[in-house]
Amino acid sequence: MVIELILMATKSNKAIKISQKHLLGIQDLSITDVNFILSEAKQFINLNRSKNKKLDTLRGKTQINLFFEPSTRTQSSFELAGKRLGADVMSMNIVNSAIKKGETLIDTAMTLNAMHPDLIVIRHQDSGACNLLSQKVNCTVINAGDGRREHPTQALLDALTIIEKKGKIQGLKIAICGDILHSRVARSNIYLLTMLGADVNIVAPTNLMPKDLEKFGINKFSDMKKGLYDCDIVMMLRLQNERMNSSFLASNREYYEYYGLTPDKLDIAKDDALIMHPGPMNRGIEIDTNLADDINKSVIQEQVELGVAVRMACLKIFCN
Amino acid sequence: MKKKYFLNANIIDPKNSLEEFGGLIISEEGKIEAIGKKVNENNIPSREKYIDLKGNYIFPGIVDMRVFVGEPGYEYKENFRTLSNAALSGGVTSVVTMPNTNPIIDNVSMVDFLKRRGRDKSKINIFPTASLTKNLEGTNMTEFGLLQKKGIIAFTDGSKTIQNTRLMSRIMNSAYDLNALIIQHAEDSDLADKGMMNDGIISTKLGLQGIPDVAERIIIERDLSLLEEHKCRYHISQISSAKSVKIIKDKKNFLKFTCGVSINNLSLNENDIGEFRTFLKLSPPLRTEEDRNVLVDGLKDETIDVIVSDHKPEDEEQKRLTFAKAATGSSGVETLLSLSLELFHNESLKLNTIIKALTSNPAKILKIDKGNLSIGNNADFCIVDINKPWVVKKENLLSKSKNTSIENKKLQGKVTNTFVKGEELYKI
Numbered sequence: 001m002v003i004e005l006i007l008m009a010t011k012s013n014k015a016i017k018i019s020q021k022h023l024l025g026i027q028d029l030s031i032t033d034v035n036f037i038l039s040e041a042k043q044f045i046n047l048n049r050s051k052n053k054k055l056d057t058l059r060g061k062t063q064i065n066l067f068f069e070p071s072t073r074t075q076s077s078f079e080l081a082g083k084r085l086g087a088d089v090m091s092m093n094i095v096n097s098a099i100k101k102g103e104t105l106i107d108t109a110m111t112l113n114a115m116h117p118d119l120i121v122i123r124h125q126d127s128g129a130c131n132l133l134s135q136k137v138n139c140t141v142i143n144a145g146d147g148r149r150e151h152p153t154q155a156l157l158d159a160l161t162i163i164e165k166k167g168k169i170q171g172l173k174i175a176i177c178g179d180i181l182h183s184r185v186a187r188s189n190i191y192l193l194t195m196l197g198a199d200v201n202i203v204a205p206t207n208l209m210p211k212d213l214e215k216f217g218i219n220k221f222s223d224m225k226k227g228l229y230d231c232d233i234v235m236m237l238r239l240q241n242e243r244m245n246s247s248f249l250a251s252n253r254e255y256y257e258y259y260g261l262t263p264d265k266l267d268i269a270k271d272d273a274l275i276m277h278p279g280p281m282n283r284g285i286e287i288d289t290n291l292a293d294d295i296n297k298s299v300i301q302e303q304v305e306l307g308v309a310v311r312m313a314c315l316k317i318f319c320n
Numbered sequence: 321m322k323k324k325y326f327l328n329a330n331i332i333d334p335k336n337s338l339e340e341f342g343g344l345i346i347s348e349e350g351k352i353e354a355i356g357k358k359v360n361e362n363n364i365p366s367r368e369k370y371i372d373l374k375g376n377y378i379f380p381g382i383v384d385m386r387v388f389v390g391e392p393g394y395e396y397k398e399n400f401r402t403l404s405n406a407a408l409s410g411g412v413t414s415v416v417t418m419p420n421t422n423p424i425i426d427n428v429s430m431v432d433f434l435k436r437r438g439r440d441k442s443k444i445n446i447f448p449t450a451s452l453t454k455n456l457e458g459t460n461m462t463e464f465g466l467l468q469k470k471g472i473i474a475f476t477d478g479s480k481t482i483q484n485t486r487l488m489s490r491i492m493n494s495a496y497d498l499n500a501l502i503i504q505h506a507e508d509s510d511l512a513d514k515g516m517m518n519d520g521i522i523s524t525k526l527g528l529q530g531i532p533d534v535a536e537r538i539i540i541e542r543d544l545s546l547l548e549e550h551k552c553r554y555h556i557s558q559i560s561s562a563k564s565v566k567i568i569k570d571k572k573n574f575l576k577f578t579c580g581v582s583i584n585n586l587s588l589n590e591n592d593i594g595e596f597r598t599f600l601k602l603s604p605p606l607r608t609e610e611d612r613n614v615l616v617d618g619l620k621d622e623t624i625d626v627i628v629s630d631h632k633p634e635d636e637e638q639k640r641l642t643f644a645k646a647a648t649g650s651s652g653v654e655t656l657l658s659l660s661l662e663l664f665h666n667e668s669l670k671l672n673t674i675i676k677a678l679t680s681n682p683a684k685i686l687k688i689d690k691g692n693l694s695i696g697n698n699a700d701f702c703i704v705d706i707n708k709p710w711v712v713k714k715e716n717l718l719s720k721s722k723n724t725s726i727e728n729k730k731l732q733g734k735v736t737n738t739f740v741k742g743e744e745l746y747k748i
Contacts, residue, residue, distance in 0.1 A: 027525070106640050126642035127527035128596035147644070149527030184527060211530055212521035 018317050022134045022141040025150035026191040034156070034195065040313035041160050041306070048084070048308055057316050058087035061118040065091040066108075067144070068124045073279055073304055074144050074154070078121045081311035087119070087319075105129060106136050113137040119319055122146070127184075140318045148182050154278050155188035157310040159196060161303050162233060165274055170197035175228050175269070177203040177259065178237030178286050181210050181248075185278045186237060190216050203227035205259060207248040224259055231269040235276040236261050239286050252285050261287045266297070274299050321348050321742060325370035327361060329378045329703070334676035335683070335692035343370075344378055346699045350742025355693055373703060376736065379657075379675050381413025381444075381700030383682040383691040385503075385580060386557060386628035387653055388478070389415075390720070391437055392430075393422025398633035398720045403653070404442035406719035408746035410654035411702030411735040412629075414445040414683075414690045419456075420478035426451040426462045431470040443745050445690060445700070447473040452491055452502065456480050461491050464500040473686055476503035476557065479603055479632075479648070481539055483509050488543065492550035501553040501686065504543055506564075507604060511535035516643055518590045518607045526596065528643055531605050533561035540564055544571045551576075555685055558582040558628055560604035562614035569623040578685050580626035581615050583652060583659050584725055588612070592725075598639045598646035599723050602630070616668045619677055625685065627677040629656040633721030650725035654717060659726060661706055661733035671706075699742040708734040 016036045020028050029037075047053060063082040067075050075091065082089040097108075105124070109132075112120065117139050122130050127147030134141040145151040162169055174193055180186045180202055190213075193200050200218040202209070214220050221227030228234060239255065249255050256262075266273065275291060275298040283289040292298055324346040332339050333355070343359030346352065364370060384407070390397035398406075407415055417434075419425035425434060425448060438446035450472040454460045464475055475495070481504065482488045495502045512535045517523050519530025540556060544567070547554050556579040559565065568579050584602055589609045593600045600606060618624040632649025639646050652659075660678060663669040679691030693701060712729045714722035738746035 104637075104641060124642070126644040129642045131595055132642055147527045149525075187525075187527060210524040211519045211532075212524055215521050216524075 021318075022130070022143075023152055023314055023318050024130050024134060024141065024143045026152045026155050026188045026195070027150065029152075031195055034159075034192065037156055037310070037313050037317060038160055038163065040317060041156070041310045044309035044312045045306065048305070053084050054086065055084060056086040058082065058085040058319055061087045061319055062116070063087045063089045063119040063121065063315065064112055064117045065089065066112070066120055066122045067091070068094055068122075068129070069145070071123055071144070073307065074123065077304070077307045078142075078144060078311050081308050081315055082119070084308070085312055085315055087315070105132060109133050109136045113139070119315060142314060142318060145184050148184050148187070150188045151184040152188050153307070153311050153314055154185050155192040156314070157303055157307040158189055158235065158276060158278070159192055160306045160310055161276065161299055164302070164306065165299055166232060169193060171199070172232040173199045173201065173230055174233040174235065175201040175203055175231040176235045176237065177224060177227065177261070179208045179239050180204040180213070180237070181208045182240045183237050189235065190218055194218065201227045201231065203259070205249065205255075224265055225268055228265055228268040231273055233274050233276060234261060234266065234269055236287050237278065238280060239282055256285055260285060261291055263288065263291060266291065273297070276300065276303060278303070321350055323348055323353075323368070324742065325364050325368055326373055326378065326703075327359065327364075327370050329373040329376060331355060331378045331693070332672060332675050333380055333693040334672060335380070335680035336694060338693065339672055344693070344701075346739075346742040350699055352693055352695050352697050352699050355695065377704040377706050378693070379411065379702055379704060380679040380691045380693050381702060381738070381740065382411050382657055382678045383414040383416075383686070383688075384412045384629050384631065384653055384656060385416045385626055385682045385686070386418065386582070387415040387631040388418045388420060388633065388649070390633060391421065392433065396720070397635055400437050400441035400446070402718065402720040404444045406654045406717065407444050408738045408740075409718050409735065411657045411704065411738050412444065412653055413700040413702070413738065413740050414447060414688070415653065416447045416449060416473060416686065418476065418478040419449050419451040424451055424456055425449070426454050426456070428463065428466050428470050431467060431472060435471055443740055445740070447686065447688065449474045449476050449478075449503065451475065452477045452482060453487070458483055458487065461487070461494060464494055465498045468498060468500055473688070474501035474503050474555070477505065479505055481505050481507050481509060485542060485546070489546050489550050492546055492552045492554065495552035495554075496550065499553065501555060503555045503557050504539070505557045505603075506536050506539040506543070506559065507531070508535040508538045511538065515605070516601060517593060518605045520590065520608065522590045522593065526593070526643070533563050533607060533611070536561055536604060537563045537567060540567055544575060544577070547575055547577060555579065558585065558604065558630060559615070559624070560585045560607050560611065562611045565614050565618040565623055569618070569621070572623060578625045579623070580628050581619065581624050582630040583627055583656050584630060584650060586612065586615055586619070586627065587659050587662060588725060596643045598641065598643055599650055599727065600725050601643060601646050601648050602650060602725070603648045616663060619669060619673060625677065625681045627656070627660055627674070629653045631719075633719055634723045635721050636723070639723050649723070651717065651719045651721050651723045652725065654719060655712060655724065655726060655731070657702075657704070657735060658710070658731040658733050662731060664706070665732050698740070700740050702735045702739070703737040704733060704735050706733040708732070708736075710734050
């Protein structure tokens with residue numbers, strides 16, 4: 001059904017408009033918005049695989065990447081996406097900027113706003129930073145991750161990967177496992193995958209499970225073996241060690257024993273279950289290193305590849 | 321000062337169990353000379369001019385037990401003059417100020433400064449507290465006896481909690497010996513660490529670190545267990561959750577202590593935070609609608625004694641930040657009464673219950689002769705049109721800081737005049 005929707009959307013792209021000015025989170029999007037973005041993204045997949053990757057869709061537009069947190073794949077993905085669409089892309093180096101001198105987010109935003117960018121892509125360690133920014137600037141704001149709240153383009157690229165591999169999302173059983181408490185990827189995926197009709201299992205030790213999560217229409221498990229049963233997709237999350245400010249877990253090795261994705265645990269899922277991971281991975285902590293590299297099971301590289309296509313779609317749609 | 325006559329008012333004075341239609345006479349010395357139904361057109365000298373209140377209300381001047389003032393150290397947020405003007409416009413004539421200033425009010429030399437500034441710059445009654453521990457560090461207690469002699473009304477670490485149980489027991493013993501009032505802000509700092517709002521579905525959705533209600537409960541349970549062994553004058557500053565109300569209700573059956581609630585927690589809930597409204601980042605945090613309802617019931621059955629404004633002025637710079645970095649607290653002394661009246665208009669509480677929690681109850685806890693209209697007492701009171709509709713606009717607020725939690729809220733009931741010692745210091 002999703003495919004049909006996407007095809008429909010593709011045919012009538014001209015008629016469809018996105019409901020939001022900014023891409024701050026999946027929570028703000030309608031199913032029509034999501035299908036619109038995914039259908040656009042699909043068209044960019046082949047472009048990215050071809051020799052000439054450059055378009056002039058965003059020629060003359062200025063995109064500023066404002067990353068307050070270190071990032072490899074998201075920042076480079078957004079940078080490539082912007083460049084392939086023909087935009088002028090500037091990535092701010094926070095380490096050398098006035099922010100290090102104590103400038104507030106709003107002042108930084110006002111400064112950048114005065115330079116008339118068309119797009120600001122922001123990643124920030126505080127939840128809601130992109131919302132605050134969007135209230136202060138005239139251009140479009142794209143959230144590349146805010147605190148533990150949302151990471152919408154990651155969820156969209158995950159959805160696109162699943163659709164590419166499984167042909168659909170509706171009716172699939174998808175397990176999201178690991179440090180849910182600190183994860184914006186988990187939150188965005190919960191909103192998106194439930195919206196698209198998946199049956200979502202959330203697997204985490206209770207210390208890493210946010211309060212009242214079951215109210216989002218998911219199934220909660222602290223026993224990974226139960227949570228993986230019969231799943232089509234196993235999405236592993238990074239154990240965000242750098243955010244642990246007190247003892248959530250006893251040790252990495254115990255975590256691996258109970259929550260690391262190992263071949264025996266993967267056996268509980270469906271035979272053709274796929275492994276996903278937003279990266280960067282902690283091999284031997286949340287995922288067995290051989291599983292991560294198993295090209296028959298792991299689609300981690302595809303996620304990165306489709307990430308560029310999804311971000312191109314988002315930049316194109318939200319910039320107009 | 322000329323004698324003043326007010327007639328045709330609805331008078332509520334909970335301390336004297338007075339709730340009747342009548343008048344008020346203020347003596348030339350600014351004292352209450354006569355009050356009640358016996359004061360009417362027929363028995364005042366016919367030559368005297370009187371003010372016809374046409375059914376408007378007279379309440380005793382409000383006693384606000386929890387107010388932060390910026391002096392010394394944060395004068396840019398609020399000074400005694402701006403605090404005084406803000407309070408008067410809300411019918412508040414007595415405030416208890418928190419010691420969280422810079423420097424902190426933790427020694428006798430600071431008290432003289434405070435009293436002098438308070439006297440010179442403000443027109444309302446200022447009752448300063450001092451900190452429970454030196455420099456609010458939670459390790460060594462301050463000189464309750466000497467500070468009290470200098471005029472300190474109570475002891476509290478303000479927005480901080482005494483975490484150390486042994487220290488708390490010793491504080492209680494000293495408070496008993498010196499007859500000092502201890503005010504605790506109840507929150508376990510480990511459980512609340514880095515917390516910004518109630519722990520629940522909204523915090524999960526917004527991706528903000530939650531503060532579980534058990535963080536409050538655990539300190540209340542601990543303190544009340546200690547209080548059984550170490551009796552003293554103990555007051556819980558302000559509670560936020562249904563669980564706390566239940567514990568307090570049970571313990572009040574056999575223990576003597578008191579407790580307050582912020583008008584914010586009585587009127588708002590966590591949903592009001594919406595999309596990261598930093599003006600609603602409060603301590604204790606706003607909790608669920610169910611918690612709010614139980615707090616209202618707690619006032620009804622007198623489990624909760626006092627309503628406070630928890631007035632915490634913060635300049636805009638401290639609020640124009642991400643939720644994580646924004647300062648905690650809201651300005652509220654001037655809207656305390658009007659917002660409380662909402663609970664009367666929506667039939668949650670009786671008017672008398674509300675006024676009692678704003679006047680005679682805090683005065684009784686503090687052992688001060690304020691918040692009443694007793695004959696011979698200073699005429700500190702306000703006149704209120706309880707039906708007058710108005711909208712809270714930050715540009716109209718008199719406090720130096722405009723961080724109100726209820727910007728644009730429509731309220732019903734406004735103070736029209738406020739008197740201190742018989743002198744009209746505020747007129748709408």
